Amino acid sequence: MNRGVAVTGMGIISAIGNNTEANYRSLLSKESGISFPEILNTTHKNIPVGEIKFSNKSLTEASELPKGHSFTRAALLGSIAIKEALEQSKVKIDAETGFISGTSVGGIDATENHFKEFTEGKTENNRFIRSQHPGFTTEKIAGHFGITGFVSTISTACSSGANAIMMGARMIKTGKLKRVIVGGTDCLTKFTLNGFNSLMILSDKHCRSFDENRNGLNLGEGAAYLILEAEEELKGKPVLGRIMGYGNANDAFHQTASSENGEGALLAMQEALKIAKLKTGKIDYINAHGTATKNNDLSESRALQRLFGENVPDFSSTKTFTGHTLAAAGALEAVYSLLSLNKQQIFPNLNFSRTMNETGLEPVTELKEKKLDFILSNSFGFGGNCTSLIFAKDEG
Amino acid sequence: MKAKIYINGISSISAQNLDSEANPVSYHKTIFPAISPNYKEFIKPMALRRMSKAIKMGITSAKVALSEAKIEIPDAIITGTGEGCKQDTERFLENLLDQDEELLSPTSFIQSTHNTIGGQIALNLGCKNYNVTYTQNSASLESAFLDAEMQLLETSENKSVLVGGVDELSEKITQFKSLDGQLKSVDIHNLDLLKEDSPGTITSEGSHFFTLSTEKNNNSYAEFKDVSIKNSIQPEKINEEVEIFLIKNNINAAAIDAVIFGNNGDNRYDHYYKNLQQNLFKNTTQLAYKHLVGDYDTVSGFALYSACKILKNGRIPSIMNLNSSTPKKLKNILIYNQYLGRDHSLILLSAV
Numbered sequence: 001m002n003r004g005v006a007v008t009g010m011g012i013i014s015a016i017g018n019n020t021e022a023n024y025r026s027l028l029s030k031e032s033g034i035s036f037p038e039i040l041n042t043t044h045k046n047i048p049v050g051e052i053k054f055s056n057k058s059l060t061e062a063s064e065l066p067k068g069h070s071f072t073r074a075a076l077l078g079s080i081a082i083k084e085a086l087e088q089s090k091v092k093i094d095a096e097t098g099f100i101s102g103t104s105v106g107g108i109d110a111t112e113n114h115f116k117e118f119t120e121g122k123t124e125n126n127r128f129i130r131s132q133h134p135g136f137t138t139e140k141i142a143g144h145f146g147i148t149g150f151v152s153t154i155s156t157a158c159s160s161g162a163n164a165i166m167m168g169a170r171m172i173k174t175g176k177l178k179r180v181i182v183g184g185t186d187c188l189t190k191f192t193l194n195g196f197n198s199l200m201i202l203s204d205k206h207c208r209s210f211d212e213n214r215n216g217l218n219l220g221e222g223a224a225y226l227i228l229e230a231e232e233e234l235k236g237k238p239v240l241g242r243i244m245g246y247g248n249a250n251d252a253f254h255q256t257a258s259s260e261n262g263e264g265a266l267l268a269m270q271e272a273l274k275i276a277k278l279k280t281g282k283i284d285y286i287n288a289h290g291t292a293t294k295n296n297d298l299s300e301s302r303a304l305q306r307l308f309g310e311n312v313p314d315f316s317s318t319k320t321f322t323g324h325t326l327a328a329a330g331a332l333e334a335v336y337s338l339l340s341l342n343k344q345q346i347f348p349n350l351n352f353s354r355t356m357n358e359t360g361l362e363p364v365t366e367l368k369e370k371k372l373d374f375i376l377s378n379s380f381g382f383g384g385n386c387t388s389l390i391f392a393k394d395e396g
Numbered sequence: 397m398k399a400k401i402y403i404n405g406i407s408s409i410s411a412q413n414l415d416s417e418a419n420p421v422s423y424h425k426t427i428f429p430a431i432s433p434n435y436k437e438f439i440k441p442m443a444l445r446r447m448s449k450a451i452k453m454g455i456t457s458a459k460v461a462l463s464e465a466k467i468e469i470p471d472a473i474i475t476g477t478g479e480g481c482k483q484d485t486e487r488f489l490e491n492l493l494d495q496d497e498e499l500l501s502p503t504s505f506i507q508s509t510h511n512t513i514g515g516q517i518a519l520n521l522g523c524k525n526y527n528v529t530y531t532q533n534s535a536s537l538e539s540a541f542l543d544a545e546m547q548l549l550e551t552s553e554n555k556s557v558l559v560g561g562v563d564e565l566s567e568k569i570t571q572f573k574s575l576d577g578q579l580k581s582v583d584i585h586n587l588d589l590l591k592e593d594s595p596g597t598i599t600s601e602g603s604h605f606f607t608l609s610t611e612k613n614n615n616s617y618a619e620f621k622d623v624s625i626k627n628s629i630q631p632e633k634i635n636e637e638v639e640i641f642l643i644k645n646n647i648n649a650a651a652i653d654a655v656i657f658g659n660n661g662d663n664r665y666d667h668y669y670k671n672l673q674q675n676l677f678k679n680t681t682q683l684a685y686k687h688l689v690g691d692y693d694t695v696s697g698f699a700l701y702s703a704c705k706i707l708k709n710g711r712i713p714s715i716m717n718l719n720s721s722t723p724k725k726l727k728n729i730l731i732y733n734q735y736l737g738r739d740h741s742l743i744l745l746s747a748v
Contacts, residue, residue, distance in 0.1 A: 043497045099627075104509060108489075111569075115489060118572045126576040132569065133479050133693075134510065135533035139738060142627050151627035151739075152532040152539040155480065155510035163528055167543065174546050191485075194492050195505035250473075250518040250527040256506050267524055382506070383515025385527060 002277050004242030004392055005169040006234055009089025009227035011081040012335045014322045015050035015220055019084050024339055027347040028367060032321050034206045034218050040188045047202055050220025050323025051188055052077065063144070070127040072107030073187035075140040077223035077328075082145060082181060089227040089237070091179050098150035098177040100168050101138040101225075102160025102184030104327040104381075106153075107131030109189045137185070150177060155327070157381030158289075159248070160184050161224070162330025162389055166246035168228050178233050183225030183331035192326065193219055199256065205351075207292035207324075209317035210301065210363045212354040217291040220323025224331035226338075239394040241338040244374065245278065247271025251384035257295050262303025264386035265289075265378065269307050272376065272388040282374050283313045283390075285346050287333045288363070289378040290317025291324050300378065301359040313376075316364045320350035330379035334389065337375045341393045344372050401548050401620040402748060404556075405465030405607030407457040408701040409433060410689040411586075411600045417713040420688055423586045423598075426579040427570055428690060430601045439520070446503070447516070448483040450564035453603035454513035455520050458558055462521075464615060465607035470558040472526035472547045473514050476536035478693020480510035482566035490568075513562050532625075534658075534735035537561030537604070537694045538743065541623045548610050560605030561694025573599060578736075580661075589687035590718070592661035600690030604697025606704075612748060617704035618729075621645055621744040629740050634668050635676045638732065641742045653723040654681040654712065656699045658733035660691040665737050672732065673718070682718035696733045700743060703729045707747045 012019065015033025016026035026033065034048050039055055054062075059076035060069065063083070071079070078101065091097065110128040117125060130136045138153040150171075154163045161184025168182030186192075196202050196219055203216035228243065249271060251264025258264070273280065289300055304312045318336050319325075325332055340346060349363035375391045408414060409430050412421055421431070430453065435444055438456040447455075454475070462470065487504040509515075511529035518527050526547065530539035537560070544559040573579045580596040589598060608620060624641050642648060655677050657669040673682055689698050706712050710726050731743040 108485075112489060112493065115493060115568075118575060119568055121575065123575050129572045129576040129578075130533075132485075133533065134531045135478065135536070135693075135739070138532065139627065148626065148628045150625050152530055152535065152542075152625065154528060155531045156514075156527075156529050157509045157511055167528070170546050170550065174550065176542075176546075190492060190497060191489060191505075194497050194500055195488065195502065195508070198500040198502035198505055248526050248528060250515070250524050252518045252522055252524045255512065255515060255519070264524060381511070382509045383511040383527070383529075384518060385511055385515065 004244040005172045006239045007226050009085040011084025012224040013080045014222035074185045075137045078141045078185035081223040082225045085225045095149045096178040098180035099147045100164040100182045102154045102164040102327040103134045106134030106137045108191045156385040159379040159381040159385045159387040160327035162379035162387040169243040179229045184328040185223035186326040186328045188221040201293045208351040209290035209292040214292045218323035220325040222325040222328045224335045241341045242392045244392040245272035245276025245390035248387045258299035262299040265303035268386040268388040272390050276390045284372045285375050286315035287377040288315045288317045289380045314364050316349035337391045399610045402612045402616045403618045405461040406704045407460035409453045410602035426598045454562040457603040457605040458517045461605035461607045467556045471555040472557045474540040474559045475514035475529045476540035476561040478536045484508040486566045533739045535625045535739035538741040556609040561697040562603040563692045563694045565601045589661040597660035597662045597691045616748045618707040619746040624742045626740045652730045656683045656731045659684045660686045681721045681723045683716040684718045699731045
């Protein structure tokens with residue numbers, strides 16, 4: 001019987017709180033974390049973002065890092081989320097503890113600060129030269145927690161975190177690891193803010209996922225991690241939920257745009273259901289990718305209609321709270337999905353007023369109490385990368 | 397019984413010509429580019445114009461590895477890249493800084509993500525299957541292989557997986573490596589790299605793809621036995637760690653016919669290899685390759701490519717020899733690599 005892979009700890013930091021409890025309170029009270037940039041040193045002060053209002057200095061103090069450290073902001077955020085997850089699971093870190101992190105741009109925040117110095121041959125901040133490469137951020141976090149065994153990074157743009165969770169679950173299932181920390185981290189950077197701005201897919205307002213009048217996404221930052229453990233390691237430990245299914249497929253349509261009929265998304269969801277051995281009717285709620293771009297929300301809605309027909313389950317996009325945290329998104333939304341399973345509550349999709357003409361689909365817009373056994377979570381990224389995860393309530 | 401995994405197609409783009417092992421290309425630089433094949437044979441000219449070298453090398457070598465294995469659409473495309481699409485990243489970053497975040501063209505941003513290579517291969521082939529990209533410094537390609545191994549063994553269906561590693565040079569970001577001691581402080585001859593007793597190394601770029609399958613065919617190069625990744629290993633524990641890996645694979649050091657080491661002439665970290673050369677593998681044929689193609693995150697693809705050819709042809713190119721030992725047979729090859737003392741990896745291959 002497929003019992004899935006047990007989750008025994010989770011931790012999160014986002015624009016709506018620096019731990020799971022704080023995130024939960026914001027979700028309950030419909031308090032969005034979207035604001036204007038204060039920490040990010042950008043000229044675009046009028047573009048709304050999901051920023052975490054802690055400077056690198058205070059994050060450094062929170063993790064008690066030594067002076068002259070070379071943690072990137074993504075590593076600082078990641079360390080906070082992992083600390084919470086480890087405290088909850090009380091897992092031991094040993095040679096059979098793995099770490100798989102998703103990140104899109106890693107420590108490019110440090111590169112953009114020091115790029116000009118480096119081109120001039122200045123060596124004062126040369127400890128940040130390698131920080132541009134995502135593996136560096138992962139390795140900083142690994143070192144901080146004494147993880148010496150299997151450490152890897154997945155970088156598939158906005159599906160990275162979800163893919164890291166999938167990879168970890170597979171490594172537990174195949175017996176390659178006994179326990180593994182999985183998730184993702186990405187911070188706001190000028191690189192990504194300007195990148196999405198140049199694509200003209202950033203909203204000048206709070207993003208309106210799945211709304212007819214949506215006009216783009218809000219970029220966010222955050223980190224979230226889960227602790228996954230093999231069955232024989234549990235020994236009566238509380239289990240927060242189980243990863244039942246996962247699927248990854250490629251839209252193979254365009255480098256950044258999603259196909260109009262959501263082919264990649266459909267294939268990913270179908271694969272996740274196949275692995276979970278579940279019929280579509282079993283899915284109680286979908287935590288959608290729902291970035292609020294014209295293209296994504298239509299493509300994702302079409303894929304939902306193709307898969308579920310007339311009976312599209314309850315769905316919402318929590319990116320209306322956090323903004324789109326890129327590689328961390330799948331991990332943040334995994335934490336929210338596990339919260340939903342534990343509280344038996346669906347968190348609302350904010351800022352929605354009118355269904356899309358093309359689909360007529362209406363997300364959940366108020367907190368909804370409901371019996372929830374299985375939740376599907378979608379994450380799609382550049383390069384046509386589509387990932388779906390299925391979380392289940394632990395049956396004890 | 398555990399199914400076996402075969403490498404049925406291989407390809408390499410590197411700073412060396414593939415068929416000139418008797419006359420290796422010599423460079424007198426710390427940074428040297430890969431030799432480009434005729435990309436037009438593989439990619440339409442219109443598309444080619446917009447592509448960075450990483451994407452061109454990736455698509456081209458992916459297609460060669462697939463055609464060698466006679467596979468059109470693989471069941472998975474798994475890519476490793478340590479530094480991703482640096483050329484596009486650098487272009488967008490420079491424009492952003494120079495233009496003070498104004499009037500930026502999205503083209504280079506779009507192509508800057510690490511999974512652009514894997515995504516572009518999928519787009520080029522029209523392949524909608526599993527597609528993931530790993531980026532863990534010198535363990536990027538090895539992470540991809542670990543995933544590939546699971547893809548093939550998780551199901552009883554016959555599958556083929558395309559797995560490869562790509563890294564490219566960029567004008568400025570690569571040059572930064574000379575500011576933090578990653579590169580030699582003066583130009584050296586690459587072929588003398590392993591005689592060096594100084595910090596730093598030489599770097600280059602390349603792409604190596606492999607088609608793996610659970611079915612053997614006439615073209616099979618080798619059996620892929622196992623891969624292991626460890627983020628950090630205490631220097632004095634390296635022999636022990638390698639032995640643990642060998643025991644797990646029911647083999648002992650004496651049964652390893654050749655070891656391919658990642659010596660890169662950096663006297664701060666080559667002790668990991670030297671310790672094994674002098675102890676566990678003292679009597680084993682020892683090979684090296686970074687004096688031929690430089691060191692970069694996915695360069696172990698060249699070691700793997702070389703190992704596949706050695707196992708298939710039963711012959712070792714003499715330019716790779718680190719010691720004078722010659723193997724009695726060529727059945728098992730072990731590859732060990734690390735960079736700056738982190739991201740250690742072991743790969744075990746056997747003759748088919």
